Each structure stands twice: as structure tokens, then as C-alpha cells.
Amino acid sequence: MSVTFKAITTENGKGLFHLFPALCKGCGLCIEKCPVDTIGWAKQLGAFGTPVVEPGHGKPCIACKKCQLVCPDAAIWIERRDGKGRDTSLTAAPEKHVQHK
Amino acid sequence: MSVTFKAITTENGKGLFHLFPALCKGCGLCIEKCPVDTIGWAKQLGAFGTPVVEPGHGKPCIACKKCQLVCPDAAIWIERRDGKGRDTSLTAAPEKHVQHK
Amino acid sequence: MATRPVTGEQRAFMTGNEVVAWAALAAGADIMYGYPITPQNEIMHYWTRMASKYERGFLQTEDEIAAGFATVGGVLAGKRAFTATAGPGNVLMQEAMAMAEMMRLPTVVVVTQRGGPSTATVIYSQQELNLTCFGGNGEGLRIVYSPSSHDELFLYTIKAFNSAWKYRFPTFVLGDGYQSKMREPVTIFDPEARGITMEPCRPMVGLPGLPGEERDPAHLRNTYNLEDELYEVLMTAIKEYEAIAPQVVEWDTYAVDDAELLIIAHGVVSRAARAAVVSLRERGFKAGYFRPVTLRPFPAETLRTLAARARNLMVVESAYGQLKRQVQAGLYGLETPVTGYLRPGMGITPEEIVEFVHAKELI
Amino acid sequence: MATRPVTGEQRAFMTGNEVVAWAALAAGADIMYGYPITPQNEIMHYWTRMASKYERGFLQTEDEIAAGFATVGGVLAGKRAFTATAGPGNVLMQEAMAMAEMMRLPTVVVVTQRGGPSTATVIYSQQELNLTCFGGNGEGLRIVYSPSSHDELFLYTIKAFNSAWKYRFPTFVLGDGYQSKMREPVTIFDPEARGITMEPCRPMVGLPGLPGEERDPAHLRNTYNLEDELYEVLMTAIKEYEAIAPQVVEWDTYAVDDAELLIIAHGVVSRAARAAVVSLRERGFKAGYFRPVTLRPFPAETLRTLAARARNLMVVESAYGQLKRQVQAGLYGLETPVTGYLRPGMGITPEEIVEFVHAKELI
Amino acid sequence: MAIAAQPQMPRVWRAETKPHKFCPGCGHGIVLKALGEAIDALDIQERTIFGCDIGCSLLSWDFFNLDTVQTHHGRTTPVLVGIKRARPELVVVSYMGDGGAYAIGAQHLVSSASRNDLVTIIVVNNTVYAMTGGQMAPTTLPGQKTETTPYGRDARLTGRPILGPELVAAIAPPGAYVARGSIANIVQLKNFIQKGLQNQLEGRGIAFIEALSSCPTNWHTNAAATWRFVEKEMTAYFPVGELRTPEEKPSGRFQEVPPYES
Amino acid sequence: MAIAAQPQMPRVWRAETKPHKFCPGCGHGIVLKALGEAIDALDIQERTIFGCDIGCSLLSWDFFNLDTVQTHHGRTTPVLVGIKRARPELVVVSYMGDGGAYAIGAQHLVSSASRNDLVTIIVVNNTVYAMTGGQMAPTTLPGQKTETTPYGRDARLTGRPILGPELVAAIAPPGAYVARGSIANIVQLKNFIQKGLQNQLEGRGIAFIEALSSCPTNWHTNAAATWRFVEKEMTAYFPVGELRTPEEKPSGRFQEVPPYES
Amino acid sequence: MSLNLKIALAGEGGQGVQSVAEIITEAAYQAGFQALYIPNFGVEQRGGVSVAFVQVSSEPVSAPKFTTGDIVVALSHRAVERVRQYVGEKTLLVYEAGLEDDVRQVYGERQRRLAVPALAIAQEEMHPRVFNVIILGVLVGVTGFLERRDVEQALERQFGHKFAQDPDLRELNYRALERGYEIGRENL
Amino acid sequence: MSLNLKIALAGEGGQGVQSVAEIITEAAYQAGFQALYIPNFGVEQRGGVSVAFVQVSSEPVSAPKFTTGDIVVALSHRAVERVRQYVGEKTLLVYEAGLEDDVRQVYGERQRRLAVPALAIAQEEMHPRVFNVIILGVLVGVTGFLERRDVEQALERQFGHKFAQDPDLRELNYRALERGYEIGRENL
């Protein structure tokens, strides 16, 4: 059995902001941690029928991955638009993660 | 209800060695602690049918009260022959102790 | 003590946990010791909100073992002390209750049964009957009340304190998660307003007077050296228990006089049983209903008279035969067949009971 | 594994605690977890002396709660794990056993009953029947063997491991302080030498293969969200329990065919009961003896047939009616009067029984 | 891109059971991310047994692609110690809340610490009994309102927040690893957990990691207040860092005394 | 002399139950002498409640002219805490063995310490489970033979002797009094106990005193070997002295943090 | 007049079904009826569907839960499925109109039903927060055993402290109640 | 030959009654009898009277304890009182001769009795430690069901490791056994 999640992908600053609405519970923890305040509430509803998040509300994303790091539900994946730095974050070894089966 | 215990009293060195056979279980802890090694086994049997102790087996008693102090069964009372030092030991306030009723 | 928490009679619409907290206040309970567990929690929540106002004590302990033993301590100190628990917490509470049973300590425990065994569900069941009546390594010298409505929850919580201090057996109010969480109308009252006098409490340690001088010291123990010593202590307690049992037992009946089918249930399930009887009667069937209010001691004698006249007995419970076993053991000697409608951990409705009665042709 | 601890058959003269340790060794028990309590201690003493020699494990835990849960852990890991306890320790052990009951874990517990309730005496009783059969917040889905001699203590300790792993219900050997401490002749044996095959153990966690890749992970729980979920799990277990019961129940009889008085007793007391029957028979009285070897499941059906033929039933126990309640519930529907000779915490001799029979004119 | 973007879950997470059962903003998810990463890094999925307690940790009973057992409130460590003693080749992780660890299960913590049991214990400190609806926990801060301290915790009557790692560090023999991390520093938390697992793999002794965590549901906090509570209020009482490392020379408490010969 | 010589028992001892029930050479008698002297010195007999545990301490159930309750194994502290909370004017003494305190009752010790319960706890450390016939205790020394460590305690498998006062000192809030004494220094032990009672009288916090004690019966020692074991072997593992006094400035662990306002 | 009414309500955590149940039973109780309300609870409270059981009767209520409801309310996707077991032949199924498809799929065409466009009304005419008060109004209207005053008093008891802070809120809630009531009456 | 013998022994902790009981049952078992021995135990072990119950029979033994002993042995002041409950009309009371007064006081004159001057013999002729072996000898002599060899073997099993260290000890024990045996035979 393999599971895949649909992403809403938004390009913003240095990052591709992949948000998985089926995972996002709208807790807002990521919003608070973004150093450039780019994350804000979106219209789209998430796992619990509450709004999910999206970038574009503040300065451009610097792809620091803090939001990805703190999200308790793994609902964000920040991909660097320059393709670098994949393995520098806590959650390294990317695509393999869910598709390993 | 008041209880009294019979003593075997032996004068030795500076001390009157009061031993209460009904309390002495013959453990020997006092023997080991006597700085002048005066305590040894007596013929008399104690609470558990084992020999009690008596002074007079080593140098004369110096009335240091160590034996009285360590006896777990309160089977020894050392009274200084000079009547002094009653209150210097741990177990001060003497006669009152048992007869207070 | 501060102002009375309840004066006269007051109508209210509240949850069962709230009812228990008010009842304990009204009964003059001095202190609660407790450890959180669902569905009991709100008893503590309400109690902690009101305790300071009415100068009552509260201690949240480290587990149910400590809650049970601290309750023992409170009682030894001469205070109307109680605790509340459920499920796995009730299992752990048995250690202290075994000590209370041995030492004849008037502890009061409110149990809000949940699904079992183990953690199971936090919701509801009647599966703690065995445990509450006979838990521990003893003979079940306990008093166990099984209320079926908020009015009774209030009444029997008060009564539990009185029975405990009067008879000196550990006393339990055996509720359940449904009763804990549901809201229904209730009349709460000051016991005095109903002519109920609270049994006085008296300390077992910390008595006045210099021990050994002015009185003997209280030397309380639960350990004995010889079989014979224990036997004597036990048989004294057992005989006292048997002697007070007739005063303690309580039951409830409905339409039993000519009942051919006697439906037996306790606690909240008995409401469904009673409703089923009403509905059977409406359709002309001679059904009756019997409810043991005390599960320990068990009102076997009364039930025997009624059961002997019936053609069928049906035990309905949210457990797998815990009440049924009591009924069978208590009625041994009768030949009236007993059928069980046994639904461990499940709520039971009148409709189901009626349906079962017809399906099994019990009437 | 090192050399077999027991080869073929060997006669010996030893205490019951020693017998249990040897039986566990012979059964291939892998590890014991335990906490000291009298009269169980020497099981641990003997086990620790032999464990290293035969490459078995041992862990002294911090209390009986931990001993029970560590046993659960050993069993989950797929090992033949066991523990032993008594009295207040048995009370605490119920928490883990409730979990084992819910999760169908093949735990084995040897109980050496002592006086109760509470600390009471460290000596002897039969007061842990309720607790061992129905302890915890569940329905008593357990297997409980009550041996009456050292030979049986050996046999049923081995059998306990087999029943536990075969049927997956928590299994108990319900001994007592007398059996623990007395010395009598016993034949110990290698199970194979008697054609007994040990049930294989299989791990429930730590299975081979990468979980999620090569197999599903084992996700074991004891908590459910909905009443209905729990009900389904419980009813499956209950039906299985009822289905295997006929294979599991065991009993022993003597001189029952024409018995007018049937004396019922279990464990070590049954020896006195049997001797009493022998002596009554010698004097021409038609007495017989029935002993449930399994207390859970209870051999009610067999007993019913015998009891129906008798004029009187007499239950003899070193407890206040714990066995009697089982008998009455199990035989409900019969009219044969049941009399109890109930001596909580006291040893019982054949002479006393005979005397009681005559005093009460039971024959 | 060849494959569509997918969530970056630790390999050992079980995607089939996501979204997980924890509330929005619950710190459990973050701690379990750190744990998942540590297990991935050490490549020990095949031999790791995960045990969760009763408390919100129970919601992780199907969280991982790991053989998992959900035990009783406070009893996870004894169960896992039982497993470890029976099958020392397995790696056992005991995961629980502050109530399970420091209240009802404190005897197991004390004993496993003093026995130096080869188990990795992770305690999620959220200052409350969360699963039961927010009562006082041993870790509740002075003044903090909970369901059983409705007017704020009064330290004179109910004590001060318990210091779990300090307790373990005070009694665990040499070889123990003890640390306190926080969801506010996930990389550090992951490193602590990884070291804790390593300690077990090397058979050196117990590993004990407390994680400061969040419970917005029972704190009744929004995201900003949640972070503030973890980073300011909690950290003031619970200092983050390593308290014992296995390399440490035994302190004065544990002089080298030759074993006693009786 | 006017009156015949009589034993010098502390006033609070009950002469009617002497000789007491402990074995010859048992340290319990010495510890209870120190306790008796301390109670006499403070003149608190009329309001002191003595609680003893299951373990050899139970043999003191009729030892004193004090209202006494013998409780369950490890449960003495919760019972006395229950009494104290109900009747704060009483002075409560919780008396138990190392097994009761550090094994089965460790959760109560941890919790009472962290709550700073107003109770004076005395733990008699005799390195064994004495009442049950000499099994390993949490305090058994490495290499020591007991009934469950017949070949000597193996520290790798079963840990090292637990350090009770160190544990309590690590978690008890300011105001606590913690000490370890020994029957080898009775005057000091009495002083420690007296300070511990004083701490309760002044409402400052918990008092915890461990007493190194002897068990010749289970050690199978004669008087000389008994003393040697207490004074040499035990003291090497269990340093005697005061670990916390109520006057002490709160250490780094307990910074003054203003209570949280939620 | 003999009354015996059983209502089950289900929705997501934030939708306020427990408040509706509490207010309706509280009002019934104050109006002199026997009333019993019990929420479902359990581990599922974290993220599960919230269900409330309400019974109002002229006789004392027997069991706290029931087999089949007279009225069953479903306010979310998951709720539609979850309440299936309480829906019998004669049950009136009240649901948020946006769930039309779900309802059709689970219950087919034959079920007695009442679709309430509560979401739309709340968002467009009032405020998303009064969504549940509209449903409350519908239930009051459909059942017809309660006086308006009773319900208003119960509302005050539940939200009085909020109304005191912001009197507009009271007005908003009363309007929502009224609006729902009308929908209910129409379908009596 | 059908045998059914019940013996209760009581004495102070150090007097070795449990060893006597163990040796006698062990010997009986080895000799092919059914045998059962149970000590009393309990809290009283610290300072209480030590009691042992022995049964030897040609049939399997039933209850481990018994109401009345065929032989009851009392070796100390406290033991004389303690064993009273096991002494019936036909019981033979065996006791240390020094306890004559106590025995008279508790049991009067009528009791079947055998006073053994074991203390005197042990102290004067042998060694205080073999006190209990003299009593063992008396019991073997009085009961007559055991061969000397059986008892000696049981003694070896119990004390063999001590005998190995100090062969004089064996000789001493054998002498004590013999001396007691003679006293027992004389009173058969």
C-alpha cells in the first residue's frame, strides 16, 4: 500500500512552497516561525476543515526551511528553486520518503 | 500499666554497668564498640536464651557510654560512679524514662 | 466551616460528575484525594473549583494507589475523605481498599465505570462490578451502591458517607461514564433539609491525650502472625457484615406482583429495563423489573421471593454476566430459568430489550 | 540452550516453590520477572541459582506492577516468560493481567495464596480465587489451574505455559503458602519424556522483515475509540474462550457414583476433603468428592451431573465462600442444598470436615 | 520534476496513517519527527520496537512503520525493559508524557535509571495531563491554570515543576545519557534522541531525553502564545541541554569502589 | 539509690512492648532510639503520628507511645500525607525500609519530594529486603550476595546501589531537608532526624533522612562483621552527611521565576 | 401533551453541535420537560466526529443513548456517515445543504430529509460563528415543543457572558435563531 | 504395615527444630514412606517460636497441618504453651527435662509424656550444638519406623558439607543420635 499526497505548490522568493492540504491542520506554528513573515492563511481548507497556509504574505521566502522543520504534520516541503541544500535540513533524503514503497 | 526491668549491676572502672537481661538479645554490638574492651559474654541468659554481656573482660570501664548508645535494645545503662555526666549522653534524662507513669 | 454549599432543596440540570461533587459538598466531605481518569475527571474539576470557597481540601496524587492510601490517611485522621476513579484506576485502587477492608476504614470511593478490561474505552460499561464488589485479596466486605439517575447519584453519594462511617466498611458508589457525562434534571439538597443526619466522624489516630500516659496509644495494623489471629479478626468482621446486611440492602421493583418475566438490571441499564417493562405491560405482557440498589450486600432474599414466582428471569447488563453470576449464586436453589442479555461496554436501550424478550420468547 | 535441566523422570523430596522453579526450567521457560513476596520467594531463589546454569533470564523488578508488565514484554518478544506473586502482590499484578486479557497475551503467573485481605498473613489461604479468576476491570477471560500436590504443581506449571501459548489467555497456577513451603515427594520430568510437546512461542513484536516494506508493522493496542469497536473485540475473545473451555476444563473425582454427600474443594484443601471422604466411606457413609482443577473455566457441567444425584453438597475452602459462589452460580437451577465449611486463611484437616458433616447432619 | 512533490516525512513514518491523530499544533508531531529522523539516521528501523504510553502518546500507536505496542498509563518502560531483557538485540524506545513518566510511573523511571536499563526513554513534557483534558501535571508551572488548579498552581500546596532529567542524572550509574531538548530546537532534539539511541546500541546504559512540547488544546493558546509558552515560560523552569553523557568520568557520587565480597 | 536502675529508653518508647520484635543486632532498634530521642527533645509526642511500612519496619507497629499505623509495602508516605493534609496540626513520621522507599514506593517518594510534602521520612537502608528473607534491594552493593543475587550483585545487569537522598535532593524545592546518617554515629543521626522533624514543625518542606543500618540476620554476620559492613562497605557507597538544608539558597536548579499568569 | 423526542446531532469539533444539544435540553428542562443530553466522548475527541444525543420527554427519560433518532442532524462530510446507525425509516434527517451529495450517496432518495443552507446563510447574511444557532433554530421550529422565550433564556445562560461584552452578538444570535426557526416551521 | 504418624515440634529459633523435622521426613521419604513436612513461617519468624509439622504415612498425606499430633515436642518455655493446641488425649508429649515445671503447669499430670534431659546430656557429655540431634534420636527411637541407616544418610545429606570439614563432628552427631535413640527405645 502506498500513499501519495497532493501538493499546492507556490513559487515564492527562493523557494518552492509545497503545501499538502490533506496534512495541514491549520495550527499556524509555521506562520510564527517564518523569519520573513511570508506565510499566511489561505482560502483552501485542510485536514480538519480549517484554512491551510500559503506564502506570499510578507517578504519573499529565503528557503530557510524553518516552516518545514516545525510543522508537526509534515505538511510543508520547501524546495530550493536553485535545487541546492536538499540535504542540509533535518528532514533530508527527500523524494524517497514517501514513495519508498 | 507500668513495666520495670531487673538489672544486673556490676561496678567496673568509672562505671556502674546496669545490664537488663530481659532486654539483652546477645547481639554483641556493644562488645565491639567498647574502647577498653571490657565487655564480654556472661553466663546469664537473656531475652532469647542467649548469653548476655558483662564488663570486666578488659581494661576498666571509662564510662564513655558507647555501649549504652549502640545497644539496639536499651539493655545497658552506664551510670558514672561519680554521679556526673548524666545528661551528656544521647539518652539523657535518666530515671524518668521508664517510671514516668 | 464556611456557608453551606446547598440550602434546602434546589432543582438543577447538570452532569453526573457535577452531581457527585455537589453531593460530597452537601454531605460535608472534608477532603478529596484524586488522580485524573476519564470519565471521572469532572468530579475533581468541580470539586477544585468549589473546595476553596467552602474550605474543603484537595490533593491531586501521583497515581490511584496514592489516592487510595491518602484517602485511608484522611479517614484515619477522622475526616470525611473520599476519592473517585474508574477502570484501570479502580484496579490500582484495590490495594488500598483491601487495607481499608482489613482495618475497617470508612473510605468512600466513587467509581465511574468505563469499558474494560485494560484501557479499553474511556466511555462506559458495567464491567467493574466484580472488581468493586470483590476486588483485592479478600472477601468483599464492602458496601456498593449502584445509582441509576442523577437524583440517586446525589442521594447515594451522601448515603455512602453515612454507611461508611456507621458500619465501617469501605463504601463505593458505582456509577458509570454515561451517568458521569449526561445532563438531566436533579434535585440537590442539604441533607438536613430532608432529615438526614450525617454520621459523625471520629479519628483513629491523633486522638486527644498523651498516649501511654492519659490513654493507650492507637496501634493499628493489618498484619498478623498466626492464622488463628487473622481468622478471629476476619470472622468478627464477616459476622458484623452479615448482621448489618439486612439494614443495608436496598432494591427497587416495578410491576413485580404478577410478573411472569422478571427483568433484572442495575445502574443506568435498569432505566432501560424499566422502560422495557412499561412497554411490555402496555402490550399486555406480564413483565416486571427488579433492581439491586446495593450490589454488596446483594438483596438476594427479596429477589428470591419474586423470582420464585416468575416463569423467566432475564438479566440485562453492559457486562458479560457479572450481575448474572451474582443473581445465580444468590438465587441458588431456584429453578426459574435465567437468560442474560449481556453487552459488555455497550449502552442498552429499551427497544433492544423488548426485541430480545420476544426473540427468545421469554414471555 | 545448555543441557536439559531435567532428563527423563526423577524422584525428589522438595518444597513446592522448588517444584515450580524446576517445572519452569523443564518447560523451557526463558525468563522470569519477579518481585519478592512471601510465600513465593523461594521460586525466585531457586530460579536465580539455576538460571545462569541453564542460560535463562531473570530480572528482579521494582514492584509487582513492573513484574507483570515486564512479563507482558517478555511474552510480546516471543519468549516463554513468567512471574510469581501472592496476596497484595497479586492485587497489583492485576493491572498488567487486565492488559494481557485485552490483548490476548500468553502470560503465566504462579500465585501462592496467603492470608488476606491486605497484608494479613504471609502464610496461607484460598482467598485469592476471586482475584485470580476475575481480577481487573474485565470479564475473567483467564485460565486458572488449582493444583493440590507437588506432582500436580509440577505438571500444571508446565501445562500453564502450553495453555497460555495455545489459547492466548493469561494463565495462572493458583497455589498457596502451604504448597509453597511444604516438602513432599514429587516426580519431576522432562516433558518430552512424557510425550508432552511444548507449544511453540511466537513473537508479537520484533518480527523478521522490514516493517512497512516487507510486511505490515505490528501495531498492538488496548485502547479503542468507540463502544462498538471494543464490543467486537471482546465478543470475539469471549466466544473463543467459550469455545475452548470444554478442552481446557479439568476436574478430579472420587467415589462419586453413588455419593449422597458430595464434598467440593480445590487445591490443597481437596486433599483433606478426599481424606474425609475416605474416612466417611470407611464408616459406611456414601460420601464423594469433586475437585475443580480448573477454576476458570469452571467445570460446571460435569459437576452439575454429579451434584444433581447427590442429596447434599458441601463446599470446603480456606476462604469465605469464594469457591461456594462459583459452585452456586455454576449449578444454578439445581435444588441440592449447598453447605459451606468456610475457614478463611485457616488450614483444614480431614477430621474437621468429618466432624462438620456429622454436626450438620449432612449425611 | 519527474515525480510529484511529496511530504518530507522521515522514512520510518507510516504515511498511510497520516495526518496523524494529534491536535493541530501539538508538539508530539514534532518530537516524533525528531525521533523518526534519528531512527532513519541510525538505520535501525528493522530492529526498533516503539512503545507508547496512555496519554496523548497513545495516539502514536500506529504512527510508525515500527512494531509498536501501546501499553498502560506509566507502564511503557517496564514493558520495554521486559522486551529488551528477553531480546537484547532489539532497540526499544519508551515514549510517554510527563504524567506517565513522573507521576504514576515514577517508580519505573527511578528503577530503570538506577539499573541502567538499556532503554531509550523519551518524555514529552507539555506541563499538563493532556489526554484527560488538562489537569495539573508534575510539570505544571507555578501559577499555571489547569482543570485541577483552576486558580493557578500554588507551589506551596502542590510543589514545583518536577525536574525529570535532573532526577535521572542524580541516580543513573556511569554510562547513562541524559538530556533535555525542546520542540523549539528540533535539530538539537533530534541529536539528543540520536545520541540516546546510540547509547543503547552501544550497551552503555540508559538514555533519557525530555522534550519540552506544546499542547495548544489544553493551554488554550494560539500559535504565537504556544511558542511563547514553550520558549519563554517553560524554558525558565526547564533548562535545555545535556545533563549526562556516557563519556563523562563518574562524578563524586560514583567513586570506583571494588565490588564487595561476601 | 532510691529507685532501682531502669533502662534508659527514650520517653516515647513504650516499655510494655520491650524487648522489641527486631532481631539481635538489628539496626532498626538504634534508628528508633535516635527517633525517640528526637521526639523527646522536641516534646511533640502528643501530636506525632508514626507510620511504619511493610518490611521489618512493620515490627515497630506497637513500638512507641504514639498513635501508629502500619500500612502497606511502600505506601506509608501516601497514608501519612493523607493524614497531614487532613490534619496539618499533626506531625507525621513515615518510617520504612529501602525496598519500600526506593523500589515499590519510589513514585510516592518522588512525588512527595517534588510537592515538598510536610512529612518526615526515615528510610532504613540495610542493603537487602530483610523481612522477606534477604533478596536484593535497590541498595545492595555490587558483588554482595543475596537470595536473588546468589553469585553476587552484577552491576551491569542489575545496576548500582541507588542514592536516595541524592535523588530527593535533586528534585525537592527549596525548604527541603535531606540527610544521610548511620547507626555508626547515633548522635549525628538523632540530630539529622530532629532537624527533619523541626523542618516539618516549621512548615518549610519535606524532610528526608536515610539511615545506614544493619541486618545481621540476612547478612549472616557476627557483631564485628556487622559493624565492618556498615562502617566500611556501606559508607564507601553511601556518603554520610547533610545534602540539603532549608536555609540553603535555592541552587541554580531553582531560580526564582515569577509565577506564570495564564 | 405527551412528548418523547430523540435527536442525535453530529459534526466536526468546531461546529458547535454540543452547544446546540446543551441549549435545547436546557431549554426543555426549564420549560418543565424531562430532558437528557449526553455527548459522545472518548479518545476520538482528538480529531473525531462530535456526536450529541438529546432526549426530551414528558416522562423520565430511560437510557441515555438510543437506537434510532426521531431527528438526526449531520453537519459535516464525516458526520453524514457516522450517524447512519441512528437513522431509521421514520427518522427526519436534517443536514447542511452543502452535503446534499453525501446524503444522497449514503441514504439514497427515500429518507425523510430537510436540507438547511445554514453555511450559506451564516456566511452571507450573518457570520460563520452563528452556523450552529441557525441549526438550533431549525430544531426548535421543526419540533415545536419549545417557546421562543425558553430558548432565548437558554441562549443567555450559555452565551450571556459573551453577549454582555458585545451586545451586537446577542442580536446576531437572535436573528440566526429566528432564521432557523422559520425554516423549521416551514417544514413542520 | 500401615503407618500414619503426626509429629509437631516447637522450640526457639536457634534450637534446630526445623532441621530435626527435615531430617526425619527426608529419611522417611528415602525409606519409601509418604512424608510431608511444613514449617510454620510468617512475621513471627523474627523472635517467635519455631514450629514444624511432620507427617509420615504409608498412604499419601492429606492436609499439611493437623489438628492433633501423635507426638508433640516442646523444647523451650514458650514452646510448651505454643503447642498446646496440637496436644490431644493420646498425644505423647516429648520435652526437654528442664521444662518439667512448665509442662506440669500447662498440661497437669495426666498427659502422656517423655522428659528428655537433652540439654544436660548435650552440655555435659557432648556439645550444646547437638542438642537437637539427641531429640532426633529420641523420635527415631520412640517411633521405631526408621532404620538407623536411613537417618544417618539423611544426617549426611543435611550436614555432610560440615562433616567433611570436621570429621569429629560426624562422630559427635552419631553419638548424639545414638544416645537419643536409646532414650527413645526405652520408652517405646
Ligand SMILES: Cc1ncc(C[n+]2csc(CCOP(=O)(O)OP(=O)(O)O)c2C)c(N)n1
Ligand atoms: C491507571 C490509570 N490512571 C489514570 C488514567 C487516565 N489517564 C490517561 S492519560 C492520563 C494523563 C496523561 O498525561 P501525560 O502522561 O502527561 O500525557 P499527555 O496526555 O499530557 O501527553 C491519565 C491520567 C489511566 N488511563 N490509567
Ligand SMILES: Cc1ncc(C[n+]2csc(CCOP(=O)(O)OP(=O)(O)O)c2C)c(N)n1
Ligand atoms: C505489594 C507487596 N509486595 C511485596 C510484599 C512483600 N514484602 C514484604 S516486606 C518486603 C521487603 C522489605 O524490604 P525493605 O523495604 O528494604 O525493608 P526491610 O525488611 O529490609 O527492613 C517485601 C518485598 C508485600 N508485602 N506487598
Ligand code: SF4
Ligand atoms: S505548521 Fe503545518 S499544519 Fe500547522 S499551519 Fe503550518 S503547514 Fe499547516
Ligand code: SF4
Ligand atoms: S522556508 Fe523559511 S522563509 Fe520560506 S516560508 Fe518557510 S520559514 Fe518562511
Ligand code: SF4
Ligand atoms: S548491644 Fe545490647 S542487646 Fe546487644 S549484646 Fe550488648 S547489651 Fe545485649
Ligand code: SF4
Ligand atoms: S561505658 Fe564505655 S568503657 Fe564502659 S563498658 Fe561501655 S563502652 Fe566500655
Ligand code: SF4
Ligand atoms: S491534547 Fe494537547 S498533547 Fe494531546 S494531542 Fe492535543 S495538543 Fe497534543
Ligand code: SF4
Ligand atoms: S531481618 Fe534484619 S532488618 Fe529485619 S529485624 Fe532482623 S536484623 Fe533487623
Ligand SMILES: [Mg+2]
Ligand atoms: Mg503531559
Ligand SMILES: [Mg+2]
Ligand atoms: Mg531493606
